[in-house]
Amino acid sequence: MDDERIARLLRGYRLPEVSPDLDHRVLTEGAAIMERARLRGAVEDVGRSLLHQLGFGYLAWLIDLVTTTDAEYRVELI
């Protein structure tokens, strides 16, 4: 038997089954994480549009600036 034949033989095998429990865990947790992100995004959009309507659009800009800028933390020993 040469290498090509053994490679062909191997390729004909299938992958082992994934347990339904793993599918359930991953899909449930993944969907929950995505849903929380969607809700968070929707709340942020409402808040932003409210600030604009009240004439505080600059606050939304300021919040975006602060939350998307990497912060630097430092612990000082006294």
Add this chain to the structure above:
Amino acid sequence: MIRGESEAFAELYQKYRARLHQYALSLIRSRMEAEDVVHDVFVGLAKQASGGRVPREPSAYLYGSVRNRCVDRRRRKPALSLDDVDLDLIVAPPGDEERIELRRLLNRALLALPAEQAEVVVLRTWHDLEFAAIAAMQGTSVNTALSRYQYGLSKLRKELGVHG
């Protein structure tokens, strides 16, 4: 996959679940730990995506994450001896008498290969990854990855020759 798209997440999971599970099994040789690794990798991806940080190449990200987590777990735990390992890396298609007959032998021979050779054989044979991609994952040259594949196949062939 963009922020909040759970359908895209589910599709990505369906596409890679069996392959990543087999890859993790081949690296870590424990069914329970392989499932934990696949779970943690996909939950990590969901968290990243929900924060708007989607990997540019999901395939490379997923394979790399599975590998890193398995290597990390392997470091913390001594490897089981072959006699203590009871898992299937391959499944014979129903009705395929030749493969059904050889499955046990090949499965054991695959598990007996040195880890880096088994990894290349698995990734090349069932995951269709190019040698360049495998070499990048193993942090080695394409020639080394190719040699590992050839040595691996040669050992499997010898094993079949002895018992076949």
